[in-house]
Amino acid sequence: MLNIKNLKASIDGKEILNGLNLDIGAGQVHAIMGPNGAGKSTLSYVLAGREEYEVTGGDITLDGQSIMDMSPEERAAAGLFLAFQYPVEIPGVQMTTFMKTAVNSVRKARGLKELDAIDFLKLMKGKCKELGISDDMMKRAVNVGFSGGEKKRNEVLQMAMLDPKFCVLDETDSGLDIDALKIVADGVNAMRGGDKSFLVITHYQRLLDYIKPDVVHVMSKGRIIKTGGPELALELEAKGYADIVGAAA
Amino acid sequence: MSFAFENIPSVKSERWKYSNLQRALKDLSLTPARLGWDGNVSLLSPHAPGAMEYGDTQLWDLNASQTKDIKFITSNDIIDVSAKDGQSLSPRLIIDVKAGENITIIENHNGDGVYWKNAVVQINIEENAIFNHYRTIEESEKGVNTLFTHVKIAKGASYNAFTMVLGDGFVRNQIHAEIMGEGAHCGLAGVNLLASTQHADTTITIEHQAPHGTSNQTYKSVLTDKAHGVFQGKVHVHKVAQKTDGYQLSNALILSPQAEMDTKPELEIYADDVKCSHGATTGKLDDDPLFYMRARGIPEPVARALLIEAFCAQALECIADDVFAQTMREEIAKWLTSRA
Ligand SMILES: Nc1ncnc2c1ncn2[C@@H]1O[C@H](COP(=O)(O)OP(=O)(O)OP(=O)(O)O)[C@@H](O)[C@H]1O
Numbered sequence: 001m002l003n004i005k006n007l008k009a010s011i012d013g014k015e016i017l018n019g020l021n022l023d024i025g026a027g028q029v030h031a032i033m034g035p036n037g038a039g040k041s042t043l044s045y046v047l048a049g050r051e052e053y054e055v056t057g058g059d060i061t062l063d064g065q066s067i068m069d070m071s072p073e074e075r076a077a078a079g080l081f082l083a084f085q086y087p088v089e090i091p092g093v094q095m096t097t098f099m100k101t102a103v104n105s106v107r108k109a110r111g112l113k114e115l116d117a118i119d120f121l122k123l124m125k126g127k128c129k130e131l132g133i134s135d136d137m138m139k140r141a142v143n144v145g146f147s148g149g150e151k152k153r154n155e156v157l158q159m160a161m162l163d164p165k166f167c168v169l170d171e172t173d174s175g176l177d178i179d180a181l182k183i184v185a186d187g188v189n190a191m192r193g194g195d196k197s198f199l200v201i202t203h204y205q206r207l208l209d210y211i212k213p214d215v216v217h218v219m220s221k222g223r224i225i226k227t228g229g230p231e232l233a234l235e236l237e238a239k240g241y242a243d244i245v246g247a248a249a
Numbered sequence: 250m251s252f253a254f255e256n257i258p259s260v261k262s263e264r265w266k267y268s269n270l271q272r273a274l275k276d277l278s279l280t281p282a283r284l285g286w287d288g289n290v291s292l293l294s295p296h297a298p299g300a301m302e303y304g305d306t307q308l309w310d311l312n313a314s315q316t317k318d319i320k321f322i323t324s325n326d327i328i329d330v331s332a333k334d335g336q337s338l339s340p341r342l343i344i345d346v347k348a349g350e351n352i353t354i355i356e357n358h359n360g361d362g363v364y365w366k367n368a369v370v371q372i373n374i375e376e377n378a379i380f381n382h383y384r385t386i387e388e389s390e391k392g393v394n395t396l397f398t399h400v401k402i403a404k405g406a407s408y409n410a411f412t413m414v415l416g417d418g419f420v421r422n423q424i425h426a427e428i429m430g431e432g433a434h435c436g437l438a439g440v441n442l443l444a445s446t447q448h449a450d451t452t453i454t455i456e457h458q459a460p461h462g463t464s465n466q467t468y469k470s471v472l473t474d475k476a477h478g479v480f481q482g483k484v485h486v487h488k489v490a491q492k493t494d495g496y497q498l499s500n501a502l503i504l505s506p507q508a509e510m511d512t513k514p515e516l517e518i519y520a521d522d523v524k525c526s527h528g529a530t531t532g533k534l535d536d537d538p539l540f541y542m543r544a545r546g547i548p549e550p551v552a553r554a555l556l557i558e559a560f561c562a563q564a565l566e567c568i569a570d571d572v573f574a575q576t577m578r579e580e581i582a583k584w585l586t587s588r589a
Pocket residue numbers: 011012014016034035036037038039040041042043085
């Protein structure tokens with residue numbers, strides 16, 4: 001599904017990813033854990049195609065196709081979705097307008113019929129209900145005045161609406177209360193089962209109790225330094241990063 | 250031309266610093282012409298309201314001496330101020346809103362080819378009346394429009410103006426508003442969508458001369474190509490005008506490195522118990538929302554258009570008439586499809 005080979009990326013001349021490899025199969029859930037500043041969000045931005053990051057080497061393929069030359073919108077249409085660590089506020093742009101434009105842009109690019117107002121609202125209302133998002137929130141400007149938890153739930157709502165095949169969740173669990181964490185995890189789990197793959201970036205084992213990963217990676221200083229099964233997350237929770245990062249250094 | 254070039258304000262004069270009208274008018278060969286309005290020109294007094302307030306520009310007097318077109322208006326109307334190639338026009342609108350009335354007037358300013366319209370609009374709003382004054386200005390590439398408005402607002406009355414500048418050419422849109430009676434309101438708003446080598450100047454003076462008056466200026470400018478925008482807004486609160494509430498906002502969005510915006514807010518306050526503030530910003534489109542939208546599959550031009558529409562929204566909210574507001578939204582969408 002998603003393959004990252006020897007990826008190197010820098011910003012403002014500072015190298016942040018230095019030779020990162022990752023291979024995520026169809027239907028799999030991989031988790032990435034790692035200390036602050038390891039480059040986890042940088043990886044997610046580079047995957048999504050943020051232009052400020054300069055990719056200096058390596059390749060990323062989605063279903064065998066390189067996405068390196070694709071714009072962010074082309075990547076989204078190809079099925080890549082990034083749930084932001086810090087969702088962006090967009091004053092003056094209503095959630096419903098934003099969502100409808102996004103859904104129909106993606107559908108159009110995928111050769112599907114665009115949804116009319118009625119079908120769109122039906123889809124949106126259904127997903128909102130599953131994720132415990134009020135209609136009122138959809139009338140507000142994108143993320144403006146949303147609480148931390150609401151922003152994260154809104155990311156998962158957008159993910160569900162856009163029907164991606166590969167999703168990156170960048171600390172979608174941080175800032176969520178226990179109930180919201182369950183709602184978000186249920187939202188992700190509802191999308192599992194088929195071919196969809198997930199890359200879950202988190203600091204906490206807790207999320208992985210709800211979203212069971214197939215593989216856990218530890219990232220430090222811009223590369224993957226250890227890979228294991230779900231037990232690796234438990235080990236990290238108990239011992240912290242010091243041993244692993246130290247051993248790799 | 251039938252006027253002395255020395256009478257054209259030069260950039261040396263304080264309030265014309267950013268707008269080079271002499272350059273815009275140079276080499277234009279124009280003939281005085283008329284629109285065919287039928288008001289009696291001999292009724293125009295050289296001491297008509299506004300003459301004193303516009304004492305610093307000869308163009309007001311020039312209009313008075315040259316005008317062949319006068320229109321007296323007291324009720325809802327739609328007025329076209331359209332110039333033809335080669336014309337020099339000096340139209341004058343005299344608008345009287347009777348006490349307690351509520352009227353709406355739409356002015357459409359446009360033209361073809363090379364021309365200069367030196368227009369004066371004189372407005373008097375009597376007690377407790379409401380006047381909604383909507384304008385679209387869409388001049389041609391070589392068109393020049395100098396438009397001077399003077400408005401007196403009586404006790405409890407309300408002046409609500411919205412101007413949309415599109416098109417091209419050179420525009421000076423100057424407004425001088427006088428709050429004459431207690432509790433009067435002056436709301437000025439506008440959207441300037443400027444492209445090519447267009448020049449659009451909005452120059453405002455609001456004089457609070459009575460207590461409990463409110464004034465509001467909400468201007469949004471979007472500039473691309475080599476467009477040049479100017480916003481000069483002055484709020485003058487006289488000593489008697491206690492409890493005045495004045496707010497001024499000018500935001501500019503620069504889409505091209507060659508576009509330029511000059512903004513000059515001014516507050517002159519002589520009363521001690523007032524609430525006045527201003528905010529002025531000039532900036533580019535934010536990268537973060539743009540990337541966020543694109544990451545959701547929204548193509549860049551569509552994302553930009555949504556953000557620019559959102560940027561203009563606050564000015565459109567000042568329009569009371571829903572139909573006109575919708576028309577303006579469509580104009581913005583049209584402009585965005587063709588330019589941004
Ligand atoms: N725009 C930028 N300019 C300069 N340095 C940057 C920029 N963005 C990120 N960095 C640096 O890159 C490094 C990796 O940041 P990144 O956000 O990817 O870390 P992270 O692993 O997501 O951390 P966290 O767990 O705190 O979210 C950090 O040292 C950060 O300061």
